[in-house]
Every structure is written in C-alpha cells, then in structure tokens.
Amino acid sequence: MSNKTIIIVGGALAGPAAASRAREIDGKARIILLERNTRVSYALAGLSFHLSGEVKSLEELNREREDYFRQVYQIEVHTRTEVKRIDPKKKTLLVVSHGKEEILSYDRLIFATGASSIHPEGLPKVSNFRYFRTLDDLAAIKQSLKKGKKRILILGGGSMGLEALDGCVRGGAEVTLIEKEKHILPQFSENISKLVEEKLSKKAKLLTGVNRLEFITKNDSVTEVIADGKKIKCDFIVSAIGVYPRTELLKEAGVKLQQDGTILVNEFCQTNIPHIYACSICVSVPSPRGPVWIPQAAVSDKTAQVAGANAAGDSVKLGVFSASMQIRLPEWEVGRVGLTGKEALLEAGKNNLGKVLILAKDKEPYLPGSSEITLELFFHLKSGKLLGLEAVGTNIKSRLDAFAAAFTLNGTIVSLAQSDFAYTPAFGTARDALNIAATVALQIQKGQTKIVEPSELKRNRKDFFLLDVSLKKTKNKEFDDSIPLESLRTSVKELKTKLEASRKNKIAVISDSGRRGHLAFCILKENGMTAFNVIGGKKLYSLFGD
Template identity: 30%
Template structure:
C-alpha cells in the first residue's frame, strides 16, 4: 500500500509515524516544500527573545531519522501543485507520485494583506524556521519595531522583542488586544503591555509602508509610525489553494472539511492539521482554530484511519494559553461574543481570587470568568488572567467543557488542596458558586 503525505510537520509526520509503526509493509512518502521536518513552531518567538538558544532546539526529529530509522521516503523541496483524484497522483514541478491513500497536511500561511510597500525589505511574518532566522538576522542593529496585530503571535513577539531591548509598537485595528478575550479583561493585557514600555495603538488600521528599499515608516489611517522593522501577525490562511479543481469540499475560510475520521468527501483522501477543520464540541459544528495540539492529534488519528485502525477525533473546545510578561492569559470554550453569535441564552460570573490559600506566603490574585447556559446550566466557556495557577485552572475547565458538565457539577469536582497549591474551595469552584 502506497501512502503519500503532503506536509512534513506536526500533522503529517504524526500520521506517518502511526502508519510505519502499525504497518510494516507500508510504503510511506512524505513531501515537504521546504527543507525542515517536524519542528515546534510555537517555540519560534522564544528563539527571537533568546530564551531558546537556537532554532535547532525546536526540531523534534531530523530528516535522516525519518529516512534511516523509520524507512520513510522523506523528501524536501517537493511542493505539490496539483492532485488528480481520478488517477490518484500528486503532481509538482518535475515529479508525479501515485498513491493508494493520501493525506493533505499542508498547514497554514501567515496572511500578508496587499498593502502598498509590502515588498520593502524589513517586513516579516513568522511561521517557519527560515522566516524566523531571517527576522533574527534582520533585527540586528534595528531598534524601532512595529508589530501589526495584537493577537497571540503579536503579543508573544512583542514580549520577546522587548526582552532583547527593542522599542515595540503594536497596531491593532480593533478596540482591544487579544480579541478572543472579553474587552474588559483585555484591558489587563493592555496595561501589562504599557507597563513594559510597549506603545499600543488600538482602533488603527494599516494602509501601507514607506521607504526607499527598506521600510522606514508604517502608514495608518491615523498617521505614520517610524519603524526599522515590521512584523505582520494578522492571522493565517489554510494552504489549500492548489486543491480548487479537485472537488474537495471546503469550509468558508478555505480549510478542508473532514469528518471524525479525518476523511474528506473524496475517497482515500484525508486531511489534518492547520489546513483542515476541527469539530467544536460546544458549538456542535465544524470550526477552524489552528493550534499545534490539534494538528498532532488529528495527524495521529488520520494515520490510523488510513491503515484501517481508525478512532474518531473527538473535537475541540477552544483552549489556549499564553505567557505575556508577568501575566498568564488563558481561555477555553466560547467568549461572550461567540455565545451571542450562537444565540445561546447565557450568564457570566466573574471573580478575583488568590491562586493559593490567602494565609500562605505570596498568593497572587487571578481574574476568572465563567459562562453558562441559563436553561441547561451547561458550561459554555471561561477566561482566566493572572500571574500564577492559571494553567492548572484552565485545564480543569477545559476538561469540564469537554464532558459538557454543568456549572453546578464544577462545584462537585474533587480537586487537589493544600495551602501551597490551592484553597479548600478552588477558585473555579468559588466562581461557580457566585452565580
């Protein structure tokens, strides 16, 4: 059986490893348009900030390991430009490869709007190791950095650039940073940015760039911002444009629609990772939240499905977390705006509580917000911002959401307690009791 996988990162190589581990007769070919396999994209900002010394540290397995240890025909500089589902072949510049089963794991690409001057030197996106290395080299001797986009990548890059002594400005076209949080909670994020010397410009839209050969100014609807270096972090789009003539069904944003077994609508073609949809357990419909955790899970299950040992992907609840200077920002489930879009009747309850017993040394307060359905009492989501203990609580809440628990059932959980770690009533449970 010939298995072909397009994409050599999280989803693609998770699938490849499941195939070779479970089918000793399998012929597995992986096609990567770049030269690097299987690396941790989420670690790239911390290489920029010199917390991680090299991009080499982010590579999970080398190409040689896949080839020599696991017998995978791992190819580099092989960009697929066309798929013929009838002939069951993938086609690129100078190659044509047949398959019995095909996985599309082509990931996503940073969005670069068609701004005037976007081709000037000094304007970067950050998604791959080569892009990151180019940014690090270009940042040498540069001081004034403008980041376009106040989402997770923008915030992580802002923190890490401040840590290496850069003057950072963030431009965000909406009225807040981190739009996946409620606006009043996002004020805490803005305060943290300002505290660390970041200039934050909200409700401001980029119109273009000015300079000779290199960017010198960012042009917005409110003026000009002097810049030596620009990072564009306004989102990503699925790498699926080469599939338009295949008959594959797409989500409205271009992601490939898949079922629970990562199958597309075309027989023997699967998709996983940032190029595919994920089923949202709270919305009860397909969604698109491209994260490494989802890519690894979907890739693993896609590989098993391809060899006939399928186990259904159970979906996501929208959990994410970020370190931003002294704060931890975490959320799971739905935000207020998402709940309103879904037209669920809901209430929110908010509390500010210490992360550990108040009498134990050095407690730190966290702000917690829970959303629940007013007719069923089912938990719908939550947001937590604080300095300590946020990660523990958001994972408890994510587990509760996964199992569709009610806010009352959250109170019943048997959670660990000792004064250095918690209060007798966990902050999540105390918040639930305030409804």
C-alpha cells in the same frame, strides 16, 4: 499490512506526526513526506522562545530532521518539493522538485499543508519584513535583534501577535504592536482584553482601533509606519494579522470545503474522497457546536495522529475539541476555553446568557508569591450549562484544563462549583478560583446576587448611585458616596436619604475585588434597596473610559 504507498503533503508539524504514526501502524508501507520549504518537523509553537533566548539554537526547534525520519521511520523525505495537482481518480500527484516535474502515485494521501499568512495590505516587498510562521522567519527577526536593530513593529494583536510580542520583549526589543480592532485579543471579551492591555502597556506600545497604515520605505526597507496619522519608526516589521487555510489543491481535486476554506473531515479525518485524509490547521474539527476551525498547534497534532493511523489501516476517531488556548506574556498568562463571548451569546440568547467575572488568588494569599487570577465565566442562565471561560493571571493552565474537561462533558455550574480539585497551599486555594466563579454563577441563577459590568455602568452612569464599600473611606469624585462595608448596616438610613436626594433608584456597589461588593449587595437587598455589584471591582472599572 500491505505494501501500499502513503504520501503526506506538508512537513511542518502535522505532516511528520502523521507520517510517523502511519509507520507505527504499518511497517511495510512506502511512506513519502513532501515539503515545499527547507525544513521539516519544526516546533511552530516554540518560535517566541528562541527570540526570548530561552531556546538558544534554531536546531533545538528542528531536532527531528530529514535524516531522523529516514533512519528511524524509513520515511522518504523530500524538501523543496511542491505539489501542483492532485488527480484523485488516478491517485497521482504532479510535483515539482528542484525545478523538475514528476508524477507520484499513492494509495492513501494525507493532506497536511496547514495555512498561509495574510499579507498586510499596502506593504511592498522589503527586506526588513517577515511573518511569524517559520524557522526562516525566526532567523531573520533574530538577526535584526543581534545587529542592534531592536525597534520591532508587530502587526496583529491576536494570539500569534502576542506570542511574537512576548518573545521580542524578552529578547530586548522595543516593541510597538498595532491592532485594527478596538482591543487586542479580539476573540476575548473586552473585560479580559482591557486587563491584558493594562499589563502589557508597561512592556510595549499598543495601538488599537487602527484603520489605516502607510509604509514609508528607503532603499529596500521600511523606515516608518504611519498608523492613522501617527508616525512610528521601526527597524523590522513582523506580521501576525492572521492566516487562511491552504486548501486550493484539494478544492480543485473535488474535496468538499467549508465556507471558510477549511476541509470538512469526518471523525476518521477522511475527506469526502475516502482515500484522501486531511489534518493540521487546514481542517475543521468536531466541537460541541459542530465543525469549527481552530488554527492551533495542538489541533494539528491530534488530527495528525488520527489521519496517520487511519491512512495506515487503523480505526481511530477524533475527540471533541474545546478550543482551549493559552498565551504566555512578559508577566502574565492569558487563555480561554469553549465558546467566545459572542458565540456564547448566539448559543444562549440575550436573555439566557449568564456571565461572571471574579478576581481570586492562584495560591493561598499568606504564601510569598501569591498573585491574582481573573476568571470570566459564560454559562446558560436557565440550564446552567458551561459555555466558556477566559482567564488572565499566573498559573492559569490547571483552571483552563479543568474547565476544558468539564465543557467537553457538557458540565454545569453546579458540578463545577462542587468539583474537588487537588489542593495544597503552594499551588491553589482551598476553594479554587473555578469553584468561586461557578458559585457566583449559581448565585446569579438563583437571584441571590445581581451584577453590572463596568462598561454598562459607564454607559448608564446617570441611572446608578455608585457606592464605594472598600475598607477605607475614599473621597473619589467618581463615586456618589463611600461607606466601608463594616459600617454599612448602621448607615442604611443615611444612605436611603442620599439615594432619594439623587433621584436614582439603583445602587451599584463597588469594591477593590468584588467580594465586599457582593456582601454589600446582600445587606442592601435585605433593606429593600435595588442593588448591583460591579464585577471586577475598581481595577476593571478604572480601565473603561467615560
């Protein structure tokens, strides 16, 4: 150990974690933590829980304050201090603290500035607007709710926007959410997004595919927003339309950046300048598909642990990241792991991308409180390699975690189908939802079942004879015929006659959840008919327009 100086730039989440870890490795180093805002070490991922009322005080999100780091870790903490320039040759920083310029020297530098919020285009400077990023933002939103100004407009339907929505709805707000893409959660598949939208629409107003926003102001406040001609009255605007990495200082200092502006680090969190380390959501991290940007709190912490340890003299390596994420919603949860649907398509190619969507239960259906889980699994058709998973429902975390482990270890649908998960009826089913999804994937790979997505079926409706095989016979005009599964074997001859009369050569079988549809597919296949099972069943099919 030596009396070296380690300076950490950025004090929200990663910076304090890196500083603390560095102190645990080196007890003699001088460690300085610089933060331009008023607080350090706040729980960024917990913002929505204060809005909901579950975390009563902002101080609960900001427990480890400046005094804590000074007293416990002997770390020098400087808030309201901004770094203006980095000189890597001289190993110095030009900082402005409380209006005064100062030069600080270092032996090791850890860059942990994170990201900045993107400002909504056309929005002027007003008093009733905040990003969803800091404790000061949170305090302003909470104050609006306390004053009874509860018409909250949230811009952005990604993960951050939905976290803000969850907190505001639980806190009693009347929420309108606006997203420019055609569905919320643009990184998720349209199937999963549709299911989330259907559930959320009962709790908030959702406007998607919005191209143009106009802001109507009075005095210093926005009173109305016009979204593609639709007027929306509001008391407060929260922006969660995205972030960009704060890496300009490092770029000026000669540090190599990725095309998206993130910092390219090695497995030790070193930049191309060895004495400069980087962590938090301004770095790209290792993944099975190479360096990727994953702007999430868990990534900040993991990279901070590595950067802090190594800057202090240890030799710790980053693991492989699976891009796991989970969002709590007012009634459900939604999450994903691995490649998105678009990334999986690029990875596997159109002819080799396999996809499964299943509806299952989070626990044994005979137990009170048993509820639905929907999983969408992406895999490589030829090799069976796991590519990605999306989930919506309740109690989905264990499924996401199990898939993350399998994905990181280059698992396949074979291993996942036979994975022996912990079981008790209160928390799962004897054959877990993950086992079921992987088993269906194997059936697709072996040609034992064929599927059609609701969106594809709607687009090519004229090519399919749509057969309902639900328990009870229905008279829905949307379906060409309705034959309960139990009667299908004895009705094949009659069905063939109707199919011939319709001049269609393909049958799409649909049921409530998809399980009965698969069994119907098997019967029709045995009888020489070309059949497809509609994934997601009637529930998902009904969410797609003509």
